[in-house]
Amino acid sequence: MPLLKSETCTSEDYWNLPDNRRAELINGILYDMAPPIRIHQDLVMELSATLRNYIRSHGGECKVYPAPFAVDLNANDKTYVEPDISIICSPDKLTARGCKGAPDFIVEIVSPGSRKMDYSTKNALYSDAGVREYWIVDPAKERSTIYRYEEDAAPMIVPFHQAITVGIYGDLQITIAELLGEL
Secondary structure, eight states: OOOOSSSOHHHHHHHHTTTTEEEEEEETEEEOOOOOHHHHHHHHHHHHHHHHHHHHHHHHOOOEEEOOOEETSSSSSSSSEOOEEEEEEOOOGGGEEEEEOSSSSSEEOOOOTTHIIIIHHHHHHHHHHHHHHEEEEETTEEEEEEEEGGOOOOEEEETTOOOOOOTTSSSEEEEEHHHHHOO
């Protein structure tokens, strides 16, 4: 939900938020982020570990960053998002503060308060910014929606019990229900 501030916000407003407040800056508007629920954090942890372990075991150079991790999405200092999981494969995009430009792969875990933002606003932002692959993992609906923007294909809706191939790797499959079963 937007913070109550009528004027356009800047990256300075974003970087000067109090330590106990998380928000995202999207087109000059600050949006508060509610604290995540436990299943959200469980999924972030399990997915991040699975992705990191795959990358390490294959000698990959991509980096996995769970939230909070600032992404200056368009590298224009106007839109800072904090995806639940970001994978960045271009080391030149990494800065001391986070990522400058679009990550290659983003995962958002839907929370009750983030549904519209994840399915609509962020979907459009990530597509326009050049993110290669975007997963929306929805615990309430027990399904994931997969966007592979670089393929210009229709989104896939995958139930939690079905394996999903990570498009940016091709040989990595993740079954969300198995990750939840490990908890």
